[in-house]
Amino acid sequence: MKRVLLVLLACLVVAMSLAACGSGDSAAPSTSQGSAVSSGTADASNAQGLPGRFAETKKITVEVFDRAVDGGTKAEDNFYTNFIKEGMLRDYNVEVTFVPVPRWTETEQMNNLLAAGTAPDVCLTYSYPTVQTYANMGGIVDLAPLLESNKDKLTDLYSLLGEENINWNKDPDKGTIWAIESMLFQNKRINTFVREDWLKKLNMAEPTTLEEFETMLKAFKDNASTLLGANANKMIPFLLSVDIGWTADHLLTSFIPNSFTDSEKEYFANNFDDRHLLATGYKNGVKKLNEWYNAGLVWKDFPLYPAGDKNIDNQMKAGYVGAFIHNWDYPYRNGDDSIAANIKKLAGADAAYVAIETFKNDAGVYKKFLSAPIDRKIFFPSTNKETEASLLYLNWISKLDNRKFLQIGEEGVTHEVLPDGIIKSIATTGEKFMNSPYNIDYTMTINGLDLGDKDLTTKSVALGYAGVEPKYVQKAYELTSKDAFIEKHINVGPIKSEEGMGPALKEKRDNMLVQSVTAKPEKFDSIFDSGMKDYLASGGKAIIDERAAAYDKYHK
Amino acid sequence: MSENTQKLINYLKRYWTLYLLLVLPIAYFFIFRYIPMTYIQIAFKKYSIVKSVWEMPWADSNGFEYFIKAFSNADFLYALRNTISLNLLDLVIGFPAPIILALLLNELAFVKFKRLTQTVAYMPHFLSWIIISGIALQLFAPSTGLANIMLNSLGFETIPFLNDPKHWIATYILLGVWQSVGWNSIIYLAALTGINPELYEAASIDGAGRFKKMWHVTLPGLRSTIIVLLIMNLGRILGSEFDRPYALRNPLVDNVSNVISTFVYTNGIRGLQFSLTTAVGLFQSVVCVVFLIGANSLAKKFGERGIW
Numbered sequence: 001m002k003r004v005l006l007v008l009l010a011c012l013v014v015a016m017s018l019a020a021c022g023s024g025d026s027a028a029p030s031t032s033q034g035s036a037v038s039s040g041t042a043d044a045s046n047a048q049g050l051p052g053r054f055a056e057t058k059k060i061t062v063e064v065f066d067r068a069v070d071g072g073t074k075a076e077d078n079f080y081t082n083f084i085k086e087g088m089l090r091d092y093n094v095e096v097t098f099v100p101v102p103r104w105t106e107t108e109q110m111n112n113l114l115a116a117g118t119a120p121d122v123c124l125t126y127s128y129p130t131v132q133t134y135a136n137m138g139g140i141v142d143l144a145p146l147l148e149s150n151k152d153k154l155t156d157l158y159s160l161l162g163e164e165n166i167n168w169n170k171d172p173d174k175g176t177i178w179a180i181e182s183m184l185f186q187n188k189r190i191n192t193f194v195r196e197d198w199l200k201k202l203n204m205a206e207p208t209t210l211e212e213f214e215t216m217l218k219a220f221k222d223n224a225s226t227l228l229g230a231n232a233n234k235m236i237p238f239l240l241s242v243d244i245g246w247t248a249d250h251l252l253t254s255f256i257p258n259s260f261t262d263s264e265k266e267y268f269a270n271n272f273d274d275r276h277l278l279a280t281g282y283k284n285g286v287k288k289l290n291e292w293y294n295a296g297l298v299w300k301d302f303p304l305y306p307a308g309d310k311n312i313d314n315q316m317k318a319g320y321v322g323a324f325i326h327n328w329d330y331p332y333r334n335g336d337d338s339i340a341a342n343i344k345k346l347a348g349a350d351a352a353y354v355a356i357e358t359f360k361n362d363a364g365v366y367k368k369f370l371s372a373p374i375d376r377k378i379f380f381p382s383t384n385k386e387t388e389a390s391l392l393y394l395n396w397i398s399k400l401d402n403r404k405f406l407q408i409g410e411e412g413v414t415h416e417v418l419p420d421g422i423i424k425s426i427a428t429t430g431e432k433f434m435n436s437p438y439n440i441d442y443t444m445t446i447n448g449l450d451l452g453d454k455d456l457t458t459k460s461v462a463l464g465y466a467g468v469e470p471k472y473v474q475k476a477y478e479l480t481s482k483d484a485f486i487e488k489h490i491n492v493g494p495i496k497s498e499e500g501m502g503p504a505l506k507e508k509r510d511n512m513l514v515q516s517v518t519a520k521p522e523k524f525d526s527i528f529d530s531g532m533k534d535y536l537a538s539g540g541k542a543i544i545d546e547r548a549a550a551y552d553k554y555h556k
Numbered sequence: 557m558s559e560n561t562q563k564l565i566n567y568l569k570r571y572w573t574l575y576l577l578l579v580l581p582i583a584y585f586f587i588f589r590y591i592p593m594t595y596i597q598i599a600f601k602k603y604s605i606v607k608s609v610w611e612m613p614w615a616d617s618n619g620f621e622y623f624i625k626a627f628s629n630a631d632f633l634y635a636l637r638n639t640i641s642l643n644l645l646d647l648v649i650g651f652p653a654p655i656i657l658a659l660l661l662n663e664l665a666f667v668k669f670k671r672l673t674q675t676v677a678y679m680p681h682f683l684s685w686i687i688i689s690g691i692a693l694q695l696f697a698p699s700t701g702l703a704n705i706m707l708n709s710l711g712f713e714t715i716p717f718l719n720d721p722k723h724w725i726a727t728y729i730l731l732g733v734w735q736s737v738g739w740n741s742i743i744y745l746a747a748l749t750g751i752n753p754e755l756y757e758a759a760s761i762d763g764a765g766r767f768k769k770m771w772h773v774t775l776p777g778l779r780s781t782i783i784v785l786l787i788m789n790l791g792r793i794l795g796s797e798f799d800r801p802y803a804l805r806n807p808l809v810d811n812v813s814n815v816i817s818t819f820v821y822t823n824g825i826r827g828l829q830f831s832l833t834t835a836v837g838l839f840q841s842v843v844c845v846v847f848l849i850g851a852n853s854l855a856k857k858f859g860e861r862g863i864w
Binding site for chain 2: 107108111114115129130133134137138139234242300301303304305306311382500501502503504507510511513514515518534537538
């Protein structure tokens with residue numbers, strides 16, 4: 001009996017000591033590894049290092065979005081990560097380890113990592129409120145003094161982002177910078193698309209006004225049996241999703257009077273919602289959609305599918321949809337599985353979506369509301385002990401040669417160079433496959449192709465869509481930012497009343513818009529107005545007031 | 557050494573292995589159930605991701621800031637109302653359903669047919685709500701749903717199963733019944749096998765028909781099982797599943813489909829308001845415990861055994 005007890009005790013002791021080691025064991029092998037590397041590179045050092053190269057090897061971890069694409073490589077270990085790792089070791093003597101974070105749950109995952117104190121040294125997210133929340137809790141490094149003292153070593157970072165993007169989030173009172181904004185290089189947003197072949201079949205020209213657009217939708221509906229044959233009852237003249245602010249953007253924003261954007265203060269105070277719900281005149285646009293819905297011009301089932309649901313794309317792919325508004329290159333994305341490729345297979349070789357300009361505002365301008373040229377927000381959690389090495393990483397990844405290689409890859413494998421220097425993407429598989437278009441996940445500081453030459457870049461972008469005729473992409477590229485209004489960046493520091501309200505107000509906005517669009521015509525006004533009242537009472541009004549007050553404080 | 561101590565030592569010598577076995581489950585409950593409860597404090601404190609829960613500063617209004625915030629939020633009150641009404645409907649319609657199914661299955665004469673029916677009735681239990689909501693869309697969407705296509709071709713009007721609040725509630729409740737009725741009937745079927753067959757024989761001799769036997773023998777035999785399950789269901793009256801309302805909802809029925817769990821998800825978790833989330837969760841749990849204890853003592857008053 002005693003023996004059994006002893007054995008049990010022994011087991012317990014072993015188990016406990018193992019558990020106790022758990023927290024420390026990660027340190028042991030990595031230190032030995034580190035010394036091995038530093039001794040290995042010591043002799044080859046200094047020869048080609050850049051300013052700021054460390055004498056002794058530093059180690060940093062870097063977040064990378066993992067999109068888990070079919071046929072993709074491991075996000076944290078592949079041809080391109082090796083390119084970065086080798087470069088960083090060579091140029092700065094910094095050893096980089098990538099930490100994969102699932103793209104579509106990045107915010108949730110970042111919560112866990114930060115709470116556990118295991119967040120990577122260099123983090124990124126699309127959500128600034130997340131950064132602000134962590135900063136308020138003391139979980140984030142203030143970049144302002146670091147950037148200041150290392151500025152002379154960060155020339156590439158500064159030349160890509162400019163003072164504007166680096167100081168974008170600088171607190172006007174305290175001067176803190178919790179995150180720098182990466183560059184949205186091609187500021188493209190939304191386009192209106194119509195079926196080019198249907199217009200031809202019905203002998204119609206591309207619509208250039210709202211009235212013509214409406215006539216066109218009606219013509220699609222009335223000629224459903226000509227256009228769709230046996231599937232006539234599946235005709236959807238105009239597609240919509242529950243994210244109405246996005247999928248009707250050009251229509252809705254054309255109802256916003258020009259004067260609204262002229263007043264900097266009014267625009268800023270009402271600009272919390274990125275779909276411009278609070279803008280003057282928005283309601284009239286929604287009313288137009290309501291008219292269309294009740295006239296049977298809008299897809300009847302749209303309220304039931306969450307935004308991004310595959311069923312929505314399937315309607316376009318099957319060729320039932322006459323017109324829609326979406327991301328500027330939406331029908332051309334995804335190569336063989338693009339809407340453009342599918343529609344050719346399912347609805348005939350001449351079937352195609354073409355981008356058009358059709359919604360004028362009160363000044364007769366086809367005005368497009370673009371977002372600010374900012375993209376992901378890069379920050380260092382307070383667990384980062386190698387802030388200088390982390391900054392040098394950002395500098396390295398911003399260097400034109402480095403990011404250009406990451407964006408276009410190897411010649412003959414992922415791209416070919418046409419006679420006039422234009423870069424044409426080629427589909428590839430295997431280890432050099434890019435997990436995201438232009439490797440956006442590895443070029444942390446830039447979103448959008450940049451070859452260092454504007455004209456060349458534009459032409460190359462048009463050839464970046466495998467299987468799509470360049471003329472379509474070029475037109476879409478041109479129209480989406482023609483007569484653009486880019487909001488001026490007004491920095492007033494954090495707005496307290498916005499804290500934590502984003503998701504709830506976004507949901508309210510979508511709900512009230514969907515309910516208004518699907519309302520019976522006589523009930524439209526009451527539903528829209530009560531929805532707006534609720535939106536304002538649930539935090540919207542407080543945000544407008546605080547924004548207006550903050551504007552007065554800093555910009556009068 | 558006194559006699560009692562000697563007895564205790566003998567007792568422990570004899571039974572210590574049993575106590576050793578007990579250590580594991582106790583440790584489990586202590587580590588995974590009781591230690592996490594110290595984090596209830598978050599409801600009364602300003603949450604910080606970098607501080608330990610003991611170091612976080614107290615919230616305003618004597619620590620009740622987040623409770624006040626929740627109860628002054630119109631959406632929370634709607635969510636509370638919806639949670640209670642949907643759960644009550646679930647109880648009224650969903651609770652008797654498995655009992656009735658068990659009774660019906662019990663009366664089936666063909667064993668093979670009975671088994672087949674049972675298996676088919678269990679199956680939906682293994683489907684996630686995401687899949688069920690996908691099926692529901694395929695069946696009940698206004699223009700592409702199979703049910704409405706059939707109704708239209710027979711000359712009937714389209715029924716807004718999912719896009720009208722009243723119809724949505726009915727769809728929500730009935731889908732719930734469909735999903736769980738088979739599974740929940742298992743426990744009743746098990747209880748049925750425990751009823752002494754002699755009682756049925758005696759009842760037949762006394763001239764009782766099928767319905768009389770069901771009423772006077774089967775149902776009383778199931779009574780204690782029914783009561784225990786009813787108590788446990790009442791304990792969940794304010795609890796809310798997340799995936800079922802979240803998967804089935806859509807913007808048109810938001811004012812009836814937003815329940816506490818979906819409120820917590822959008823406002824608390826996605827809005828990074830963790831203290832608010834914890835406060836709402838704590839409120840939910842406290843109300844559930846009150847209902848559980850209340851229902852249990854009521855059951856005891858009526859001479860039932862209750863659950864403890």
